[in-house]
Amino acid sequence: MWGVPSVNDLGPVIVTGISDGAVYAICALGLVLTYKTSGVFNFAHGAVAAASAYVFYQFRDRDHMPWGLAAVLALLVVGVIGGLLLERMSYALAEAPTVMRVVATVGLLVGLDSLLTAIYGASTIAFKNFLPQSPTRVGGVNIAASDFITLALAIVATVGLYLFFKRSRLGVAMQAVVDDPDLLSMQGISPVVVRRLAWTIGSCFASVSGMLLAPEIGINVSYLILLIIVAYGAAAIGLFSNLPLTFAGGIIIGVGINVLGQELSGSHSIAILSLAPNLPFLVLFAVMLFVPSRLLIEQGVRRVRRLRPMPTFKPQTVGVSMACFALLAIIVPLVAPAYDINDYTAGLAFAVLFMSLALLTWTSGQISLCQMAFAAVGASTFGHALAAGFPWLLALLVAGLIAMPMGALVAIPAIRLSGIYLAIATFGFGILVERLFFTSFLMFGNQYAIRTPRPHLLGLNLTGDKGYYYVTLSLTALCCVLVLLVRRSRLGRLLRGLADSPTALAAHGANTTITRVFVFCISAFLAGIGGALLAGVTQSGSEATYDFSVSLAMIAVLAFCWRLPILSPFIAAFLYQVLQVYPFFRDATVLKYDGVAFGILAIGVAVWPGLGSIRSSGRAQERDQRGSPVLARSAPVHREKVLT
Amino acid sequence: MLELRNITAGYDTGTVLHDVTLVVPDNAVVALLGPNGAGKTTLLRVASGLLRSRSGQMILDGVDVTGQQPFQLARRGVCHVPEGRGVFAALSVADNLRLQASARVDRAAVDEAASVFPRLGERRSQRAGTLSGGEQQMLALSHAYVGDPSYVLLDEVSMGLAPKIIDEIFDYLRQLAGQGISQLLVEQYVSRALELADYVYILNRGRITFAGEPQEISSETVLRSYLGALAS
Numbered sequence: 001m002w003g004v005p006s007v008n009d010l011g012p013v014i015v016t017g018i019s020d021g022a023v024y025a026i027c028a029l030g031l032v033l034t035y036k037t038s039g040v041f042n043f044a045h046g047a048v049a050a051a052s053a054y055v056f057y058q059f060r061d062r063d064h065m066p067w068g069l070a071a072v073l074a075l076l077v078v079g080v081i082g083g084l085l086l087e088r089m090s091y092a093l094a095e096a097p098t099v100m101r102v103v104a105t106v107g108l109l110v111g112l113d114s115l116l117t118a119i120y121g122a123s124t125i126a127f128k129n130f131l132p133q134s135p136t137r138v139g140g141v142n143i144a145a146s147d148f149i150t151l152a153l154a155i156v157a158t159v160g161l162y163l164f165f166k167r168s169r170l171g172v173a174m175q176a177v178v179d180d181p182d183l184l185s186m187q188g189i190s191p192v193v194v195r196r197l198a199w200t201i202g203s204c205f206a207s208v209s210g211m212l213l214a215p216e217i218g219i220n221v222s223y224l225i226l227l228i229i230v231a232y233g234a235a236a237i238g239l240f241s242n243l244p245l246t247f248a249g250g251i252i253i254g255v256g257i258n259v260l261g262q263e264l265s266g267s268h269s270i271a272i273l274s275l276a277p278n279l280p281f282l283v284l285f286a287v288m289l290f291v292p293s294r295l296l297i298e299q300g301v302r303r304v305r306r307l308r309p310m311p312t313f314k315p316q317t318v319g320v321s322m323a324c325f326a327l328l329a330i331i332v333p334l335v336a337p338a339y340d341i342n343d344y345t346a347g348l349a350f351a352v353l354f355m356s357l358a359l360l361t362w363t364s365g366q367i368s369l370c371q372m373a374f375a376a377v378g379a380s381t382f383g384h385a386l387a388a389g390f391p392w393l394l395a396l397l398v399a400g401l402i403a404m405p406m407g408a409l410v411a412i413p414a415i416r417l418s419g420i421y422l423a424i425a426t427f428g429f430g431i432l433v434e435r436l437f438f439t440s441f442l443m444f445g446n447q448y449a450i451r452t453p454r455p456h457l458l459g460l461n462l463t464g465d466k467g468y469y470y471v472t473l474s475l476t477a478l479c480c481v482l483v484l485l486v487r488r489s490r491l492g493r494l495l496r497g498l499a500d501s502p503t504a505l506a507a508h509g510a511n512t513t514i515t516r517v518f519v520f521c522i523s524a525f526l527a528g529i530g531g532a533l534l535a536g537v538t539q540s541g542s543e544a545t546y547d548f549s550v551s552l553a554m555i556a557v558l559a560f561c562w563r564l565p566i567l568s569p570f571i572a573a574f575l576y577q578v579l580q581v582y583p584f585f586r587d588a589t590v591l592k593y594d595g596v597a598f599g600i601l602a603i604g605v606a607v608w609p610g611l612g613s614i615r616s617s618g619r620a621q622e623r624d625q626r627g628s629p630v631l632a633r634s635a636p637v638h639r640e641k642v643l644t
Numbered sequence: 645m646l647e648l649r650n651i652t653a654g655y656d657t658g659t660v661l662h663d664v665t666l667v668v669p670d671n672a673v674v675a676l677l678g679p680n681g682a683g684k685t686t687l688l689r690v691a692s693g694l695l696r697s698r699s700g701q702m703i704l705d706g707v708d709v710t711g712q713q714p715f716q717l718a719r720r721g722v723c724h725v726p727e728g729r730g731v732f733a734a735l736s737v738a739d740n741l742r743l744q745a746s747a748r749v750d751r752a753a754v755d756e757a758a759s760v761f762p763r764l765g766e767r768r769s770q771r772a773g774t775l776s777g778g779e780q781q782m783l784a785l786s787h788a789y790v791g792d793p794s795y796v797l798l799d800e801v802s803m804g805l806a807p808k809i810i811d812e813i814f815d816y817l818r819q820l821a822g823q824g825i826s827q828l829l830v831e832q833y834v835s836r837a838l839e840l841a842d843y844v845y846i847l848n849r850g851r852i853t854f855a856g857e858p859q860e861i862s863s864e865t866v867l868r869s870y871l872g873a874l875a876s
Contacts, residue, residue: 169750172739176732182694183730187743187787188718297734 011141013258019147021234021254022154023212024280025247028234029157030205032246037198038090039178039300041240041420043105043427043552046228047112048086048203049210050221052078054116056211057127057219067130075207083203087196089603092610094181095305098298098419102367103559104606109225110556111599113549116221118592124220131215150212157205158247165243174198178300222549230257232428233280236287239295240421253280271440281432288413288425298419306500308609310563325570329473333466340581341465346537347578348469348476352530354558354569354576355483360523361555362563363487365499366414366516367423369551370430371527376546377433378403378528379535380443383450392455396475399532400525406433407524411517418502430548438543449542452535472533479526480566486522487565495519553595556602645669646691646722646795646826651700653690659698660686662850666828668795673817673827675841675858677834679870683850684830685727688797691828692724693717705794719746723793727800730784733773737764737783740772744787757786760816778809785813788820796820796827803832814840834866 031045042048052074059070089108093101131146165171173189174197181191209231210224217223230253237249261276275282329348333341357371378399385395413425437443444450454463455471462471486492494515497505506512535541553576561571579585580594646668654660660683668674678684689695691702693714701710704720714724724730731740738754741764745753758765761782767775772783781801788796798817802810814836821827821840831837838844838858846854846861846869853869854861 169742169747172735172742175739176735176743179732179734182714183726183732184743185714186692186694186718186724186726186730187791188715188746189743190713190715 010259010262011139013262014255015141015143015147017255017258018251019144019150019254020216020258021251022151023209023250024231024234024254025154025250026157026205026212027209027228028231028238028246028250029161029243030202030209031231032235032238032240032243033161033205034086034090034199034202035235036241036299037174037178038087038094038195039298040090040093040101040105041424042086042108042202043102043423044108044112045202045206045231046225047109047116047221048078048082048206049213049228050116050219050224051082051112052207052210053127053214053219053224054120054221056214057120057125060130061127071130071211074211075204078210079204079207080200082207083200084196086203087199089607090199091192091195092607094300094610095303096606096610097304097307098301098423099361099365099367100307100559100606100609102369102420102423103555104603106369106552107556107559107599107602107606109599110549110553110602111596113221113225114593114595114599118596120219120221122220122222124218124223127214127219129215153208153212154247154250158243161201162243170194170197179302226431229428229431230280232424233283236284236424239287239291241297241299249283253283270446271436274435278432278435281428281435284428285413285425285432288417288421288428293416296417296421298421301419305609307563322566326477333469336581338465341469342537343578343581345465345469345472346534347573347576348472349530349534349537350573350577351570352476352479352533353527354554354572355479355566356523356526356530357554357558358563358565358569359483359486359495359526360519361558362568363492363499363565364495364516364519366519367419367426367555368410368520368523369423369427369555370410370433370548371523371554372531372546372548372551373430373433374403374406374524374527375531375534376438376443376541376543377406377524378531379452379541379546380450381528382532382535383452383541386452387450392457396529396532400528403524403528403531404521407520407522407527408517410524411520414516414520415513427548430551434543434546434548438546444541444543448544449540450535451539452532452541453539454536468536472536475529475533479529482522482526483565491515491518553598556598560598560601560605645703645705646828647701647703648687648691649701649703651687651690651697651702653686653695653697653700655686655695660850661690661697663700664847664850664852666845666852666855668826668828669843670794670826671821671824672842673821673829673840674843674845675829675831675837676845676847677831677837677866677869678847681849682847684847685799686850687847688724688726688799688828688830691797692722694724718791718793721792721794722797723788723791723795724797725784725787725799725801727803729777729780730787731772731775731780733771735772736769737772737775738768740783741768741786741790745790746792749790749792753790756790757783760789760819761786778805778812781805781809781813782816785816788825794826796825798827798829798831800830800832802836810836 027049031042035041055077056070056074059065059073060067089104093104129146131149133144133146135142135144165175173184173194176184177191177194184191209228213224213227217227233253234246234249237252238246256279257276260279264272264276267273332344336344353371353375357368360366360368381402382395382399385398386392390398410426410429414422417425439446439448454468456462457471460467462468494505494510498512498515502512531546534545557576558568558572561568580591584590648664648666651661651664652659664687676684676687686695690697693712696711701708703709709717709720741753741757742750754765754768763779764783764786767779772780775783785801801813817827817840829837829841841858844854844856844858844861845852848869854865
């Protein structure tokens with residue numbers, strides 16, 4: 001089982017590892033390059049790689065082109081044209097707050113994922129090797145020619161980029177452009193040209209890594225996106241800025257996964273078996289937890305403008321509209337067709353989930369991309385508690401409470417890091433929890449699901465669809481009250497202060513660490529409850545409901561539903577979950593493309609203010625011709641006796 | 645000659661400059677004085693292309709360059725040393741200097757700058773953000789030397805620095821003037837600016853209220869322009 005393997009056993013594994021690692025390194029280099037030069041961390045980098053693999057497949061296998069031509073075309077379409085489009089997006093995001101940068105690239109990820117699945121289907125497409133496979137024998141190990149080519153490509157890319165950054169003037173300009181594009185422009189270098197070049201190189205790297213991975217794992221957008229996330233681990237080793245270290249990180253992770261996989265292959269425990277493929281996430285999380293935060297410099301936040309404050313409404317308006325809304329919610333099951341009621345119930349559960357996300361993201365200004373992991377913990381705990389004979393309501397409470405320590409755990413990186421690194425850490429954390437624990441006996445178990453029966457409360461049988469709807473509605477209302485209480489309390493003011501300026505808050509004598517831990521705990525509590533309520537809809541919580549991609553889609557959807565604490569979550573939940581009960585949206589084509597719509601809307605919301613600033617000079621000119629109001633109001637200037 | 649003709653400019657929040665006309669002749673130092681909020685920085689931003697004027701023209705050596713991008717103007721010999729510290733904090737001193745110089749000079753720029761500010765030579769591999777305020781300003785100012793410009797726009801370069809360093813900086817500006825590089829100088833130390841200047845403009849509330857030579861200007865005029873809008 002655990003015998004020490006000889007070098008010969010490990011030799012081929014190490015070779016495969018280095019070759020895999022080289023691909024990860026190429027991908028990570030592109031990611032680091034674009035982040036370093038634009039301050040926009042591209043969560044969609046993996047989706048770009050996947051897109052390139054699909055385009056390559058389209059040209060080579062469907063249109064029967066020679067592979068070389070197909071590869072060049074894929075590089076041109078995805079790498080160059082895609083890179084130029086991404087440059088436009090990142091330019092519009094240049095002054096956007098970190099939350100909106102995350103929303104934009106996550107929106108792109110959600111949109112591309114949905115688009116590729118809609119066109120090519122969700123199943124994996126087999127993809128023949130295109131690089132020569134003829135083996136060479138080196139030191140007793142057979143090495144395929146393609147492995148050599150991949151490694152050579154990665155080394156050339158790393159050395160080339162490294163020298164380019166160190167030696168060439170343009171490379172230096174690339175590092176300067178994120179800091180102060182105006183200053184760069186004043187020194188005679190066009191920032192637009194520099195940015196375009198950086199994004200084109202970065203996207204081409206993603207594109208190449210996508211094409212190299214395709215033969216190995218087949219073409220499947222989810223797999224490709226997940227595999228490219230491996231590159232995050234490599235980028236983390238390079239501290240998201242150092243290129244040679246990033247390359248080394250890619251190789252280390254590639255070799256680590258393969259060697260660990262071989263070493264642990266004898267084990268029977270699923271948890272131990274899944275350790276190897278999850279190595280990159282462990283690395284990522286370790287970097288986030290242990291590397292001194294001064295080494296993780298957030299790029300491009302010097303010029304950030306604030307989010308426009310949300311309008312406030314009169315208490316009467318809020319009261320009346322809430323009452324109308326509550327009435328509407330109460331009569332829904334009486335008027336809606338019986339087979340739709342469960343969708344409305346799920347909508348309510350999602351409203352709680354969105355509320356937990358809005359509290360974290362909009363009220364306290366912290367980003368979480370792992371909300372569904374909290375929900376999953378809630379749902380599975382709920383199931384276990386019910387199985388252990390807990391009363392239904394108590395089980396629900398326990399579900400929320402058990403999710404809280406998870407929230408506190410995620411709060412650790414939140415205390416140390418801010419902005420984009422928190423987003424990356426939560427992203428990694430969400431996937432890690434999903435892959436390590438979802439199938440363990442602690443959560444959904446190896447059946448991938450856990451029974452969560454509906455309740456009998458106060459002597460009433462509420463196991464019917466209508467009964468459960470009303471249970472969920474009352475609990476959702478309680479959650480609303482909780483959110484409102486938090487906002488009204490001192491904690492709420494602290495949270496808003498935290499979103500505005502953590503430094504100022506600390507200067508006022510508030511302990512921002514405790515505030516951060518608190519808000520994560522409350523958010524996790526709400527998410528746990530929401531997850532448990534969602535499980536009650538189907539009466540069995542299944543692992544797939546809580547997939548990390550749902551967390552991403554949620555942040556994209558929430559982003560374009562304004563930033564209000566209660567209303568936005570309900571709108572988001574309606575759009576995300578309930579809309580599909582209506583005939584038009586039930587249509588298969590519409591359903592296929594809903595992610596595309598969500599993605600586009602999220603990107604739109606994120607880049608819109610930036611587009612405004614680009615156009616402002618033209619608009620201002622127009623306004624001035626009509627006579628500026630400021631000009632009209634300003635007092636006539638006292639003219640000195642001019643001596644000329 | 646750098647000419648700004650009838651410039652009106654501002655931001656989303658309102659118009660700052662109203663019909664401003666200003667000339668920086670060849671081989672001349674022009675001081676631009678005025679109280680806070682007069683529009684001095686805005687005028688420099690227009691002159692270096694960072695801000696597009698709403699109306700008016702900019703003529704550089706007889707060529708209409710209105711609406712050109714900053715990097716295009718920089719290549720035509722306009723060098724803007726911005727308010728604050730015009731350096732890339734994350735880059736090394738040497739890399740900052742390379743960016744300031746034209747591509748032809750590139751690496752030699754470090755030695756050139758070191759000949760003027762020896763301290764920059766000593767710290768060439770240090771990150772610019774870790775330099776002292778005075779050193780950062782010297783680094784920003786070396787743009788006017790290694791960039792080989794014809795026109796230098798200087799925005800409050802003495803701000804927040806020790807008197808001894810300000811002396812050093814003014815010596816440097818005098819040296820630039822000696823080489824025939826024209827300067828448009830926005831400065832809070834009025835007397836120092838007037839000593840150096842060949843011509844003076846006073847800007848108040850976005851309009852030029854005085855244009856002439858330093859000898860024509862009395863300390864009362866200066867004082868009135870800084871305080872007088874309220875006092876008179």
